[in-house]
Amino acid sequence: MVKNNIIKLSIIAALFSPLAHAQWVxxxxxxxxxxGKKAMMIGSVSSENSAIVFDCTKSELxxxxxxxxxxxxxxxxxPMDLIMKVDGNSPVxxxxxxxxxxxxFLQIQSDDSDQLKVLLKQxxxxxxxxxxxxxxxxxEGQNSFSANVSGSTSAVNGFIKACEITL
Known part of the structure; x- marks a missing residue:
């Protein structure tokens, strides 16, 4: 119950924080x-009330x-496809x-750790x-959104350190 409340508060804070603040936390x-540690990295997207969320432990990404x-x-x-493209890189x-x-919340979630590591590096x-x-x-049923990258470098660095992820 406490974990769900922390997750909800983190997501709400990321979604509704002023634009001057980092878009990734x-x-x-x-x-x-x-x-070990567990971490959640959240990036807000252009669609209201939505986000990109990376979760990890030492054994799961x-x-x-x-x-x-x-x-x-x-x-x-x-079953669905989740496609992400960072800057000029090829879509993953x-x-x-x-x-x-x-x-x-609903989610469209992937646990493809090899491809997720590529995205984290990007x-x-x-x-x-x-x-x-x-x-x-x-x-069919295609939807796309964009996300700002403000704060992504710092957020990724903390995320990969916490879960001992090697990129």
Missing amino acids: TNVEDDLFSG TAAYIEMDKTTESISEI KLDAALSRRNVQ LQGAKSKVLVGVQLKNG
């Missing part, structure tokens, strides 16, 4: 289960596009799935923008 905590959803009904997992297409993250050196796209596996 990392929250690091002790991880009871791994004996995931990334998701999340969007506020006022319904609380459960949903079946739906991730196998992902749409699911409910918690009572307030975000670490980002200069202008991140494009985020989601689509069904058949290419």
Whole structure:
């Protein structure tokens, strides 16, 4: 329960913070289960009430596009593509799935750690923008958003250090 409240507060703070503040933030905590750290890195996107969220522990790395959803009904997992493009780099297409993250958010999440490390490296050196796209596996239902990269270098550095990620 406390973890969900911390997550919600972190996400709300990132989504609604003034534009003068960093658009990317990392929250690091002790991880009871791994004996190491766990971290959440949040980047706000142009779509209201949504964000890009990277989560990690010493043994797990995931990334998701999340969007506020006022319904609380459960949903079946739906296979999707999560596509991210940082500056002039080639787009990175991730196998992902749409699911409910918690009572307030839906997510399209990927656990492809090799590709996520590529994205983290790109975000670490980002200069202008991140494009985020989601689509069904058949290419239908496409939506795309953009994200500012302000604060991404510092956020990535703290994130990879906390979870001992080698890029």
